[in-house]
Amino acid sequence: MRRIDFLVSPSERRLGFDPATLIAPSLRTPLAVLGCALALVTLGASAEHVRLRAAETDGARIAARLAALDGDVARTHAVEAEVARLRALGARAAEIRRSGDLDASRIAALGNRVPAGAWLTSLRTDRATLSVEGGGARLGVVAETLAAFARLDAYADARLLSVHDDPVRTGVTYALALERR
Numbered sequence: 001m002r003r004i005d006f007l008v009s010p011s012e013r014r015l016g017f018d019p020a021t022l023i024a025p026s027l028r029t030p031l032a033v034l035g036c037a038l039a040l041v042t043l044g045a046s047a048e049h050v051r052l053r054a055a056e057t058d059g060a061r062i063a064a065r066l067a068a069l070d071g072d073v074a075r076t077h078a079v080e081a082e083v084a085r086l087r088a089l090g091a092r093a094a095e096i097r098r099s100g101d102l103d104a105s106r107i108a109a110l111g112n113r114v115p116a117g118a119w120l121t122s123l124r125t126d127r128a129t130l131s132v133e134g135g136g137a138r139l140g141v142v143a144e145t146l147a148a149f150a151r152l153d154a155y156a157d158a159r160l161l162s163v164h165d166d167p168v169r170t171g172v173t174y175a176l177a178l179e180r181r
Contacts, residue, residue, distance in 0.1 A: 114145060121135060161174075
């Protein structure tokens with residue numbers, strides 16, 4: 001016996017046919033699962049698309065803020081270089097302050113080694129060399145001064161640069177160079 005249903009389904013009323021009769025009952029479950037899987041994939045892709053747009057917007061906003069900070073970064077680097085330069089100058093000034101006593105004792109040692117009849121007129125330092133200029137009553141006093149300076153512990157070498165007759169004072173002027181140890 002065959003059963004006939006005379007009730008019209010709502011989809012049949014709207015469409016004019018019943019879509020459920022088009023799909024075999026054995027394919028309904030796999031097609032439903034496939035539809036759900038497609039819906040989940042579409043939903044996930046949409047969510048990722050929204051997240052990507054938000055990330056691009058945030059990236060553009062951060063890039064704009066970073067570009068606005070470039071001037072500040074350049075000024076910060078300039079100040080940092082200036083601070084490093086000033087620290088080096090401060091360290092050099094402190095070194096010079098500490099070396100004052102040492103330089104004073106070296107100058108005193110030079111003055112103590114000058115023999116009678118000789119005098120110093122100027123001292124100039126140039127890195128590791130001390131230039132000494134002075135005068136003397138006679139040429140022998142210059143030789144004694146050179147020998148006395150050569151025996152100083154603070155200096156490795158003493159050499160005569162020049163000797164000239166001084167017509168004004170009836171004596172000689174000399175120039176020596178002392179190399180620091």
